[in-house]
Amino acid sequence: MAQEDKKQPAAVLNHIAVYVTDLKLATDFYESVFNLPQIPEPFHDGKHTWFSLGSAGQLHLIQGAKSKEIHDKNEHLCFSVTSIDDFIIKLKTKNIAFENWPGAEGAVTLRIDGVKQIYFRDPDGHWLEVNNDR
CATH class of the missing domain: 3.10.180.10 (2,3-Dihydroxybiphenyl 1,2-Dioxygenase, domain 1)
Known part of the structure; x- marks a missing residue:
């Protein structure tokens, strides 16, 4: 027992x-x-x-x-970076489109706790989130 x-x-x-x-x-x-x-x-x-x-x-x-399959944004991998602004510049130089949670292209989500998030897809359509988790 x-x-x-x-x-x-x-x-x-x-x-x-x-x-x-x-x-x-x-x-x-x-x-x-x-x-x-x-x-x-x-x-x-x-x-x-x-x-x-x-x-x-x-x-x-x-x-x-x-x-390639269509994946729901709710199913995603999330990576944290020290600077979301620097990361966005990197995506732009690579011509990788990103959006906020509602789907506005080139926009950033600001969560209620102050964390900034963006979403984009890998070459197979898997959703990825990047945030500045602080």
Whole structure:
């Protein structure tokens, strides 16, 4: 009975897997947009790219999606940056369109807690949020 009362430690996030149609395009996108460092992956089959997300875990890109799908904005990955303004400049230089939560192109959402957010899609249409979580 005493063993059942013991609380187990909370699970921690290990990785997020994103299924992509073009691994090279997706790898180049995530590496250049987010400056993510690649880490070794054990398969060496040309179908995987792994990135470190620091203490948050890893991002695994997996080649094999047959087509791009329409994804709901509510299902998104979120990255925090120190300067949303500098990040927006980077997106503009890469011709990557972004929008606020309601969908106004080139606009920024200002949350009630003061956090600024933008949303855009990766090459496969997966939604991404970037914020200046402070």
